[in-house]
Amino acid sequence: MIISAGAVILLALVAGALTWRTVARSLARVGEVTALAEDLSARNLSSRIRLNGPDDEIKALADTLDTMLARLEVAFEAQERFISAASHELRTPLTAIRAALEPSLIRGRFGEDVAPAVERTMHAVVRAEQLVTSLLQLARTTAPIHHQRHPIRLDDIVEALEHDAQQRASEAGIALNAAAAPATVIGDQVLLTQLTSNLIDNALKYTLPGGEITIESHTRDASAFLTVTNSPVREIASPPKQLFEPFHRGAYTRTEGDPSAGTGLGLAIVKAIAIQHGGHARIDYTEGDIFTVTVTIPEGSEALENAEEAGIVSTPASP
DSSP states (O other): OHHHHHHHHHHHHHHHHHHHHHHHHHHHHHHHHHHHHHHHHHSOTTOOOOOOSOSSHHHHHHHHHHHHHHHHHHHHHHHHHHHHHHHHHHHHHHHHHHHHHHHHHHTTOSOTTTHHHHHHHHHHHHHHHHHHHHHHHHHHHTSOBOSOOEEEEHHHHHHHHHHHHHHHHHHTTOEEEEEEOOOEEEEOHHHHHHHHHHHHHHHHHHEEEEEEEEEEEEEETTEEEEEEEEEEEOOOOSOGGGGGSTTOOTTSOTTOOOGGGOOSOHHHHHHHHHHHTTOEEEEEEOTTSOEEEEEEEEOBHHHHHHHHHTTSBOOOOOO
8 A cells, every 4th residue: 555655745746847847848938939939029020939849739829929029020121112113203293283383373474363383283283292302201210220320429410510500590580509429329420410401491480580499409317318499499289209100290280382381291200300310309397488399319339239128120141
């Protein structure tokens, strides 16, 4: 009896140990798939799990996820090609309409009864061109950038744009001040210039005559900051945070006929570019007084590391 009981206990212990080992190995593989899947979602669609090991249900799940990622990658690439082609096809007829109407309108060849309608048509064409261009920019700034990034001085970008901004501000009766301290990030020159230009355009649009705009760049705590402050500002109908969403245009309505009203995509593009560089954008607004947009991007090598982890930039391998 004692020997039989001991054998049963021994067998139970061995079975328990084998069961525990099997379950532990399975859970470890599940944890590996989960970790890899989370890592892929934070990086880019071109990576794959490619799980090794026995051909079981867990490997089948990993292979299914790899297949899904491959399909998503193809879909996003097709979407990007479609956006580029559609934008080109849309801009071509808009440019033709503008070229056909603008010279005659300038030379006064339309009668007084027709000229107002032609002017409204011109405004609509200009706004449509702006919208197509902005949508293309937004699509490009939300897609991963697969090329080498370089050290970019935000203060150099501010200085390059300052002269034109000063002229536009002077024409609008607005004082513009730039205090650009050195601030270096790892990024894309064209996109960061677009970000800065959009911030300046937004400030010029919403600052009342006699107001003031201040553009600043600096670094603190391993981060680079680009801040544009304007005061006093026009009435803003939308909550400030919503201005980062596409087509929110503050005090302007969607049916506003003036092309200077913009498309409602400027700050959405700013936010998208900031995220592409591993950073973020924030709005601080005191009603009827001060409007501040602050873009924060990790300084130097930290910016590149964060961007690579987010899957928004891939550094080519060394030859």
